[in-house]
Amino acid sequence: MPKNWPPEYDAKFLPEHNSPFWDRKLETMDPRERAETVILPKLQAQLHYAYRHSPFYRNKWDSAGVTPEDIQSLADFEKIPFVTKEEIREDQLKHPPFGSNLCISKDEIASVHGTSGTTGKPTAFGISQGDMERIGEAHARIMWGFGIRPDDTVFIGSFFSLYLGSWGALAGVRRLGAAAFPFGAGVPGQTERAIEWIQEIKPTVFYGTPSYSLYLAEKARVLGVDPGTDFNFRILVFSGEPGAGVPATKKRIEDTYGGICIDTGSTAEMTPWMTNGECEHRKGMHLWQDIVYAELVDSETEKRVPYGEEGVTVYTHLERTSQPMIRFRAGDISMWTLEPCPCGRTYPRLPRGVYGRADDMFVVRGENVYPSAIENAIRRIDGFGDEFRIVITREKTMDELIVQAEPIPGTNDESTLKLGKMLEVDLKTKGLRTLVQMQPPGTLERTEFKARRVIDQRDLYDEMTKR
Numbered sequence: 001m002p003k004n005w006p007p008e009y010d011a012k013f014l015p016e017h018n019s020p021f022w023d024r025k026l027e028t029m030d031p032r033e034r035a036e037t038v039i040l041p042k043l044q045a046q047l048h049y050a051y052r053h054s055p056f057y058r059n060k061w062d063s064a065g066v067t068p069e070d071i072q073s074l075a076d077f078e079k080i081p082f083v084t085k086e087e088i089r090e091d092q093l094k095h096p097p098f099g100s101n102l103c104i105s106k107d108e109i110a111s112v113h114g115t116s117g118t119t120g121k122p123t124a125f126g127i128s129q130g131d132m133e134r135i136g137e138a139h140a141r142i143m144w145g146f147g148i149r150p151d152d153t154v155f156i157g158s159f160f161s162l163y164l165g166s167w168g169a170l171a172g173v174r175r176l177g178a179a180a181f182p183f184g185a186g187v188p189g190q191t192e193r194a195i196e197w198i199q200e201i202k203p204t205v206f207y208g209t210p211s212y213s214l215y216l217a218e219k220a221r222v223l224g225v226d227p228g229t230d231f232n233f234r235i236l237v238f239s240g241e242p243g244a245g246v247p248a249t250k251k252r253i254e255d256t257y258g259g260i261c262i263d264t265g266s267t268a269e270m271t272p273w274m275t276n277g278e279c280e281h282r283k284g285m286h287l288w289q290d291i292v293y294a295e296l297v298d299s300e301t302e303k304r305v306p307y308g309e310e311g312v313t314v315y316t317h318l319e320r321t322s323q324p325m326i327r328f329r330a331g332d333i334s335m336w337t338l339e340p341c342p343c344g345r346t347y348p349r350l351p352r353g354v355y356g357r358a359d360d361m362f363v364v365r366g367e368n369v370y371p372s373a374i375e376n377a378i379r380r381i382d383g384f385g386d387e388f389r390i391v392i393t394r395e396k397t398m399d400e401l402i403v404q405a406e407p408i409p410g411t412n413d414e415s416t417l418k419l420g421k422m423l424e425v426d427l428k429t430k431g432l433r434t435l436v437q438m439q440p441p442g443t444l445e446r447t448e449f450k451a452r453r454v455i456d457q458r459d460l461y462d463e464m465t466k467r
């Protein structure tokens with residue numbers, strides 16, 4: 001086990017202003033050399049630490065017949081069993097509130113966070129001070145790659161609540177030495193106030209969800225403010241939703257604000273979640289493998305897939321002392337590559353982003369459908385507004401897929417009808433039989449957080465038709 005684990009970072013270090021890298025050597029190293037000399041030693045230290053401090057992992061690995069000593073290479077690492085979201089939730093029910101993988105004493109907890117619990121019981125996170133500092137360090141390093149510098153002002157337009165997104169972004173901004181503008185979201189009237197403040201303070205970086213950035217722009221235009229010229233965002237950073245990795249949404253955000261749109265994010269459990277993060281060249285998210293080790297595995301054989309292939313995401317912390325996640329099977333679908341990126345970083349990339357979020361997928365007439373595919377289709381056609389809904393219902397015993405969308409304000413009836421037809425035809429060529437219902441502009445609900453765009457009414461149908 002390396003002596004310096006968890007790693008200690010110089011909290012005062014900053015790269016030269018014009019250096020594209022935080023740590024050139026580490027970021028541009030030969031991937032095999034990095035795997036051998038950096039990732040593997042950190043991984044082994046993390047495994048030993050977890051085995052010693054976490055009854056959760058000790059029990060799990062003992063039952064699987066594997067110990068940290070068995071892991072002598074990254075190939076060996078595939079012997080370690082996966083951990084799932086459900087398993088973490090169940091463990092927390094049995095060992096409330098933080099579960100049996102906390103690894104630190106309660107009095108070492110510096111910050112309490114949690115998941116939103118929209119898809120089940122929320123998960124609680126108890127994070128140590130050291131981990132919070134390392135999260136800040138990791139995010140600062142990755143944000144440097146977005147092009148953020150100490151003279152930037154970062155507007156954080158997301159909820160400051162249990163949600164880790166805002167706090168993780170704030171920790172990174174502070175460590176990088178930029179000005180944090182933690183505006184928050186969710187209070188009535190806050191978007192209108194944001195529009196005033198943004199014109200006044202002129203922050204150069206936006207952080208929030210893609211949905212919120214589009215809502216903010218729409219609201220600004222209604223108030224006679226042009227988000228492209230009256231605001232001053234040169235970099236917009238997103239997480240929480242797949243939108244920033246959906247090509248047509250990315251383009252729409254960049255056209256709206258005149259800044260670059262950066263996609264980031266793995267999942268709250270894996271904070272520092274920015275270790276999936278694009279660089280300023282926006283060629284898909286890099287996997288910062290020496291901070292969080294990411295794998296793509298085949299969903300059936302559960303074996304790691306080669307570069308160039310599609311698989312589901314599995315993540316492992318490499319420097320976490322509180323609640324480390326080890327082979328956490330997030331289950332989102334992506335494709336990875338080791339093709340070079342113009343930035344010169346040698347981390348693998350997800351060139352198409354994370355296009356299949358496990359939580360978002362639904363099945364219609366036996367087919368897996370990802371909302372991001374529908375989002376991309378809508379946003380590629382000129383004339384649609386920014387909001388849409390997907391309603392799944394049942395007619396007799398057949399699933400029906402309804403897409404509700406809006407034209408931009410001022411569109412006449414005939415053109416609105418045409419837009420709807422165009423989308424139906426486009427989705428049909430992608431194998432999706434849908435009914436498109438056009439709604440008057442501004443009628444679909446807007447959000448300041450993550451949009452809930454899929455409404456599944458099939459349970460309701462079954463309930464109503466039950467005898």
Ligand SMILES: [Zn+2]
Binds near residue numbers: 286
């Ligand atoms: Zn890059």
